[in-house]
Amino acid sequence: MAGQGVKEARPEVSANSRMTVAAHALTWIGLYQRRGHEVATSEQIATSVNTNPVVIRRLLADLRKAGLAESRRGAGAGWMLSRDLAAITLLDVHDAIAAGPIFALHRSPPDPECVVGHGIGPAMTAVYDQIERTLRGELARTTLEDILRDVLKAV
């Protein structure tokens, strides 16, 4: 090869941890409430997640919009679940955090004069749509109750 560059290996990390953190936070609140507490603070959750409380508040704000969590203000404030862990699926969480599609079409539209450029969009969309449907089906199969059971089993 020509360059035999030192700087190869295009990274490949990315990927959203929002789903993980959201599931973590809700599960934490659920367990905390089952142990008799009224509300959980973003500070407590952030300690378990190992991040900043503001990150938790921002994420929980999205979950609240979706009707999965509620918050109370003032002194002694905090967060609680809107419904039981068993009634929240990972699909609910996924939709709540407005996770975008896995794949996307071209950034700028391909050449419409070209047969391939003209037809590739719909062709790929058909595949992507089917994959999204399957993904949603998989996510819908698992509830946060399942997750908590798994978590407690690992102790």
Next chain:
Amino acid sequence: MAGQGVKEARPEVSANSRMTVAAHALTWIGLYQRRGHEVATSEQIATSVNTNPVVIRRLLADLRKAGLAESRRGAGAGWMLSRDLAAITLLDVHDAIAAGPIFALHRSPPDPECVVGHGIGPAMTAVYDQIERTLRGELARTTLEDILRDVLKAV
């Protein structure tokens, strides 16, 4: 609400178009070869995709590493497929472009002293692994021949 901010609406674009462009490029080469041409240039492909030739060359370099495409240098150089469109699945393309996982765990490890922080990683990994398996199964079901058929049908 307090702020009722003007700057809400967390964006949600992202998503990889690499898969789309890779499928587009390979399909284009395949069709071009069926029409009697030996090789396709990155310039021609870039015109159809509506991007820069270097982007195409970079992408095809990845596909070549995976054994899906070959290139010829010198004058009259260009790209060709290593095997027929019918023998290339979207899973092959997916693996070739080294697409990362859909979901990720925490950026920095959660609190291991906390029950949830300790067990949430393995619990979510189990779910994510199952989803990846399903995704791969779906991608393996479609070949570039299927894509081309769809493309030509739309004319």
Next chain:
DNA sequence: CGTTGTTGTAACGTTTATGGTTACGACAAG
């Protein structure tokens, strides 16, 4: 009615993936 603890949210800065562009060396056909 003030003190206090917590949410709500703006405003930045940082990191990372990807795409776009320019530049130029390597290479092979003719």
Next chain:
DNA sequence: CTTGTCGTAACCATAAACGTTACAACAACG
């Protein structure tokens, strides 16, 4: 030797998500 194309580095731009600081809003409680 000329010419056309790949191979790749180098750099900039864009965008998403995270991390952090700051502070107003708010409600319980003395």
